[in-house]
Amino acid sequence: MSIRIPYGRQDICQRDIDTVIDILRSDWLTQGPFIEKFETTIAGFCGAKHAVAVSSGTAALHIACAAMGLKKGGRLWTSPNTFVASSNCGLYCGAEVDFVDIDPRTYNMSHEALEEKLRAAKKSGRLPDIVVPVHFAGQSCLMDRIKQMSVEYGFKVLEDAAHAIGGRYKDSFTGSCKYSEAVVFSFHPVKLITTGEGGMILTNDTAVYEKLLRFRTIGITRDSRHFKGPSHGPWYYEQLELGYHYRITDIQAALGISQFERLPEFVERRRFLAARYNKLLASLPVTLPWQHPDTCSPFHLYVIRLKLDKIRKTHRAVFEQLRSDGIGVNLHYIPVYKQPVYKQLGFNDHCCPEAEKYYSEAITIPLYYGLSEKDQDCVVGSLRHALLDE
Numbered sequence: 116m117s118i119r120i121p122y123g124r125q126d127i128c129q130r131d132i133d134t135v136i137d138i139l140r141s142d143w144l145t146q147g148p149f150i151e152k153f154e155t156t157i158a159g160f161c162g163a164k165h166a167v168a169v170s171s172g173t174a175a176l177h178i179a180c181a182a183m184g185l186k187k188g189g190r191l192w193t194s195p196n197t198f199v200a201s202s203n204c205g206l207y208c209g210a211e212v213d214f215v216d217i218d219p220r221t222y223n224m225s226h227e228a229l230e231e232k233l234r235a236a237k238k239s240g241r242l243p244d245i246v247v248p249v250h251f252a253g254q255s256c257l258m259d260r261i262k263q264m265s266v267e268y269g270f271k272v273l274e275d276a277a278h279a280i281g282g283r284y285k286d287s288f289t290g291s292c293k294y295s296e297a298v299v300f301s302f303h304p305v306k307l308i309t310t311g312e313g314g315m316i317l318t319n320d321t322a323v324y325e326k327l328l329r330f331r332t333i334g335i336t337r338d339s340r341h342f343k344g345p346s347h348g349p350w351y352y353e354q355l356e357l358g359y360h361y362r363i364t365d366i367q368a369a370l371g372i373s374q375f376e377r378l379p380e381f382v383e384r385r386r387f388l389a390a391r392y393n394k395l396l397a398s399l400p401v402t403l404p405w406q407h408p409d410t411c412s413p414f415h416l417y418v419i420r421l422k423l424d425k426i427r428k429t430h431r432a433v434f435e436q437l438r439s440d441g442i443g444v445n446l447h448y449i450p451v452y453k454q455p456v457y458k459q460l461g462f463n464d465h466c467c468p469e470a471e472k473y474y475s476e477a478i479t480i481p482l483y484y485g486l487s488e489k490d491q492d493c494v495v496g497s498l499r500h501a502l503l504d505e
């Protein structure tokens with residue numbers, strides 16, 4: 116059977132469509148006025164000084180690492196419970212990557228495990244240059260603890276907030292850069308707001324910001340203040356370093372602005388549906404998403420864990436049964452170190468025990484703005500059937 120209810124999907128309204136059509140009729144398809152407008156809108160909302168919009172969340176992570184000075188021989192640590200982009204960014208820069216096990220309640224990087232690993236790394240002189248906390252499913256990591264450790268052990272913090280735009284930690288919005296050098300968002304269609312493909316880096320550090328602008332545009336500058344030699348004339352530009360072509364288009368940026376206007380509505384609906392799942396699933400043999408009181412998640416994902424000792428089916432059988440009912444369940448995530456690219460680097464297949472245990476029990480069930488309560492009831496019915504029937 117085909118998938119009738121996906122695990123996530125975008126919501127495009129008539130205004131989004133009209134906005135894109137207007138841009139198609141304008142003078143600028145790329146590098147027009149909407150990119151900067153998109154950047155200042157998001158930076159203003161998050162309370163960050165600077166923002167740079169790019170072609171994807173992956174590109175954002177890559178040039179954030181580069182702008183923060185990560186190089187060959189450097190070290191980057193992140194969570195294994197994430198999309199591969201969170202650690203690939205380290206590999207792109209020629210750095211060594213390592214993983215910090217997850218917290219069994221939030222499924223974010225555990226700060227206890229981080230502290231323990233930092234203590235050991237200090238002794239062996241192998242401290243990380245950058246740590247990438249991932250705000251899994253939208254719930255912020257405990258950023259004050261991570262910030263404290265960054266001061267004590269001398270690393271920089273890059274937040275992977277691909278799931279977390281519109282979320283909060285204590286009194287600030289995710290993206291404020293209050294606890295980190297930079298924060299990255301993704302605007303892939305499955306994320307909270309979309310530009311088709313797209314990403315953004317926020318930072319309060321002006322030097323990092325200027326590097327990001329150059330890395331986004333091949334390393335080229337037209338600003339004479341940065342030239343190494345004399346200008347040859349009005350056509351002159353210089354390539355100062357080997358940058359990338361990671362620009363976003365004006366079409367996408369305009370769509371992003373239009374989508375962003377509905378972010379509060381999107382978050383409110385997702386939180387409503389998550390609370391509704393919590394009630395409807397309370398009596399089933401599953402662990403519901405636990406939320407730390409200092410966080411307010413926009414619920415990019417709704418993940419349950421099966422209590423396998425209380426049911427007579429395997430994790431895989433439950434997953435397959437839901438899929439055969441047309442429910443587009445998913446699994447976020449296969450621990451990154453299990454991927455062939457990482458195994459080749461020498462990672463042990465079971466190096467993070469909490470991430471392993473989580474991986475053997477987790478299922479992402481459908482949650483998105485346009486999910487109707489009737490369809491949500493179908494998901495619950497199908498899950499109940501899969502869990503309780505022989």
Ligand SMILES: *Cc1c(COP(=O)(O)O)cnc(C)c1O
Nearest residue numbers: 171172173198200277301302303
């Ligand atoms: C989606 C995602 C990314 C990458 O974003 P793209 O825009 O798809 O490149 C990075 N990290 C996490 C945790 C993600 O979910």
